[in-house]
Amino acid sequence: GVSKKLGGQTNFDLHDTKILPGLIEPDVFFGLQTLPGVQSVNETVTNINIRGGSNDQNLILWDGIKLYQTAHFFGLISAINPYIIARTSIIKNGTPSELGEGVSGTVQVSTSDRRTDTLKAEAGSNMINSDLFLEVPLRKTNIMLASRKSISGILTTPTYERYFRRVFVGSEIISKQPGSQADVSDPNFDFYDVSLNIIHNISDQAKIKAGGLRLDNELKYAESAVVGGDLISKVSRLDQQSQMGYLSYDQRWSDRFRVEAFASLTDYEQTSVNFDVMADQKHILENEVLESQLKLKGIYSINDRWGLSGGMQLVETGIRNLRDINKPKYLSLSKEVLRTTGMFAEIEVSPFLNAHAKVGLRGNYFDKTGLFRMEPRLALIYRFSDALSMELLGESKSQTTVQVVDFQTDFLGVEKRKWELINGKDIPLLTSQQVSLGFNYQIKWLLISLDGFYKQVEGLVSSSQGFLNQFQYVRVPGELDAKGIELLLNPKFDAFSSWVTYSYLDSDYSFSDLFASKFRNNFDITHALSCGFSYQIKNIRLSSGMHYRSGIPFTTQLGMDQNTAKIIYDDPNTSSLEHYFRMDLSATYELELFDDFSVNWGVSVWNLTNKTNIINSFYQVQDQQVERINRSALGITPNLSLRVAYQPGKNKKGP
Numbered sequence: 001g002v003s004k005k006l007g008g009q010t011n012f013d014l015h016d017t018k019i020l021p022g023l024i025e026p027d028v029f030f031g032l033q034t035l036p037g038v039q040s041v042n043e044t045v046t047n048i049n050i051r052g053g054s055n056d057q058n059l060i061l062w063d064g065i066k067l068y069q070t071a072h073f074f075g076l077i078s079a080i081n082p083y084i085i086a087r088t089s090i091i092k093n094g095t096p097s098e099l100g101e102g103v104s105g106t107v108q109v110s111t112s113d114r115r116t117d118t119l120k121a122e123a124g125s126n127m128i129n130s131d132l133f134l135e136v137p138l139r140k141t142n143i144m145l146a147s148r149k150s151i152s153g154i155l156t157t158p159t160y161e162r163y164f165r166r167v168f169v170g171s172e173i174i175s176k177q178p179g180s181q182a183d184v185s186d187p188n189f190d191f192y193d194v195s196l197n198i199i200h201n202i203s204d205q206a207k208i209k210a211g212g213l214r215l216d217n218e219l220k221y222a223e224s225a226v227v228g229g230d231l232i233s234k235v236s237r238l239d240q241q242s243q244m245g246y247l248s249y250d251q252r253w254s255d256r257f258r259v260e261a262f263a264s265l266t267d268y269e270q271t272s273v274n275f276d277v278m279a280d281q282k283h284i285l286e287n288e289v290l291e292s293q294l295k296l297k298g299i300y301s302i303n304d305r306w307g308l309s310g311g312m313q314l315v316e317t318g319i320r321n322l323r324d325i326n327k328p329k330y331l332s333l334s335k336e337v338l339r340t341t342g343m344f345a346e347i348e349v350s351p352f353l354n355a356h357a358k359v360g361l362r363g364n365y366f367d368k369t370g371l372f373r374m375e376p377r378l379a380l381i382y383r384f385s386d387a388l389s390m391e392l393l394g395e396s397k398s399q400t401t402v403q404v405v406d407f408q409t410d411f412l413g414v415e416k417r418k419w420e421l422i423n424g425k426d427i428p429l430l431t432s433q434q435v436s437l438g439f440n441y442q443i444k445w446l447l448i449s450l451d452g453f454y455k456q457v458e459g460l461v462s463s464s465q466g467f468l469n470q471f472q473y474v475r476v477p478g479e480l481d482a483k484g485i486e487l488l489l490n491p492k493f494d495a496f497s498s499w500v501t502y503s504y505l506d507s508d509y510s511f512s513d514l515f516a517s518k519f520r521n522n523f524d525i526t527h528a529l530s531c532g533f534s535y536q537i538k539n540i541r542l543s544s545g546m547h548y549r550s551g552i553p554f555t556t557q558l559g560m561d562q563n564t565a566k567i568i569y570d571d572p573n574t575s576s577l578e579h580y581f582r583m584d585l586s587a588t589y590e591l592e593l594f595d596d597f598s599v600n601w602g603v604s605v606w607n608l609t610n611k612t613n614i615i616n617s618f619y620q621v622q623d624q625q626v627e628r629i630n631r632s633a634l635g636i637t638p639n640l641s642l643r644v645a646y647q648p649g650k651n652k653k654g655p
Helices: 028-032 158-168
Strands: 002-004 009-012 058-062 085-091 105-111 120-126 129-137 141-150 183-201 206-227 230-252 257-276 281-301 306-325 330-349 355-366 371-383 388-399 401-404 418-421 430-443 446-461 477-493 496-510 518-520 527-537 540-549 557-561 566-569 580-593 597-606 614-622 625-632 637-646
Touching: 002 446, 009 028, 028 085, 028 105, 158 183, 158 637, 281 418, 306 418, 330 418, 557 625, 566 614
Parallel strands: 058 105
Antiparallel strands: 002 009, 009 085, 085 105, 120 129, 120 637, 129 141, 141 183, 183 206, 206 230, 230 257, 257 281, 281 306, 306 330, 330 355, 355 371, 371 388, 388 430, 401 418, 430 446, 446 477, 477 496, 496 518, 496 527, 527 540, 540 580, 557 566, 580 597, 597 637, 614 625
C-alpha cells in the first residue's frame, strides 16, 4: 500500500494495505508510523513526530481542512473513519507551494472525488467501537456517509478497559491526588464521529464537492467526600469536539486550463470543568479555535513538458482561551485573531526525458505582526534508468499556531495541551528550512528508498515541547536542528508483502535563555527499526510486525532542596529511557455470501510479548521524598471484529 511519487510525496493506501499487524481495522495515523522518519514517542496518533518535530508542527488535512483534533480516546484511535478514506499522503520535504503551515510535515487525508455507479453499504463492530459506511449513487450525485461510536455505553470489554487505563492512569480519574480524602467514582467515557460527503457532476467539465465532519470525545466522573458532616458530590467533565465543513468547485475550461475554488470553516473546542470537593473549588478551562479559509487556484499546461499553477489563499484564525477559578478567585480570558494572506506559484517542467523539476514560491503576509515572508520550494528528480532515480528536495515554511502546556493538571490531566496563536512576543512565528537528498529504486516487486536530510526550525516555544524536568513551567523561544538518514525496503511477491524501515536521527535544541543552551531534543529517537509482513491464503490474511526504537531523552534528579522542597535536576536530557520493543499480530477471514454480501472476521493482538515499555518518566515530591513516576504503553491487548458488507456485483466472477 506504499508508493513514492515525484516531488517527495509518499502515498499510503489503506484499502490496498488490507491489514496491518496489531490493528483490527485500518488506522491512517498508526499506519503512517510504519514509514521511516515517522514515530510517536508516546505510542499515540495525537503525538506523531516527523523527523524530530513535535506533533503541533504537522499540518494534517481532511479534504483540505486543517484538523485541530486528530484522535479519539485522547490519542489511541484516529478520529477519521478509515472506510471513507480514499487517499492518504505524507510530505516530509518539498511541499507544494499551495500548502502553508506544518513546518515538520504534511499529512493529507482525502475522501473520494469520483462518482461511482455502485451502491455500497458496510457495518462493523469491534471491542472498542461500531461503525457504518454507506455510499449511494444517484443520477449525477454520489452521497457518502460514515459514522462510528464507542460501545462503552452498552458493553465494557477487556480491550476497552486496557485502553481506558492506558489513557487515564496517573490522572485523578484513576488515582486520587496525594492527601486527598475524596473518592472518584462512575467514570464514563464516550466518543463518536460522523462524516458526510457529496459529489455532484454539473457537467463533464464542472464538478462540485461538499463535505462535513463532526468529532466528539466526552469524559465524566463523580468526586465525593464528607465535608462538615455532609456528603458532597460533584461531577467533573471534559468535552473535546470539532465540527467542520467545506465546499469546492472544479471547472475545466479547456484541455490545458483548469480552475479550483475552495472554501471551508472549522470550529474546535475543548472544555473542562474540574471540581475539588474538599477545597470547594471549581476550575473551568476552555480552548477554542475558529478558522475560515478561501482558496483559488489555476492550473495551466503549456505543453507535455511545461506546466504552471498559482493562486491565492486567505485564512482567518481565531483562538480563545479561558481559565476561571472560584477559590482563590482568578479569571483569565484571551482572544487572538490572525489573518494570513498567501500567494503561491509553481512551475513544473521536464526538460529532458530523464529529468523533472518543480519549483515553487509562496508569499505569506501576517496582518497581526505585519510580517511578509517568502518561502521557496524545490523538487528535482533525475532518472538514471526506469528503476533508479535521484531526488533533491528543499523548502522553507512557516506556522502560526502552536500547542502549549501550562500545567500538567490542566484539562483533568488527560489532554493538557491547548492551541495558541503567534503574537510576536512570547510566541514568535515558527519557521523551518530543510534540504534532503534521496535515491529510489522501484521495480514491480521491490521498492528501496534511501534519504538523508537536514532540518532547522526557529521560533520554538519551550512550553510546546512537553518538558517534565526543570523547564516544565518555562516559556522561552528556541531553535531545533535535526539531521538523519531514512531507509525503506518493500518487497512484494504476489500474496506476500513485507517491509523494513530504519531511521537514524540526531536532533538538538538551542535555547539561549536557559542555563543549558544546547541539549538533546525531547523527540530524539536515535535509532528506529520497523519490519513486518503480510500474507494471503485464499480468504485468510495474516500480518505480523515488530517495532524497535532506542530510548527517548530523560533528565535524572540529583536530590531535593530541603529549604524549598524543590527537585534538583541533572543537566537536561543527558540520560535515556529503556529501549522500546513491540511485536504485533493480526488475522482476518473473509467469507463471500451470495453475489452481493461478504462477512469479515478479524483478530488482532497488540504487544504480543506483553513487554513493559516506558514512554514517559518524571519526578514528583511525595512525603518529603523524591519519587519517580513511570508511564507505560499498552500491554498485551487483543481485539476482535466482525464486518458485513453489501456491494452488488462485488463477488460475481467474470467469464
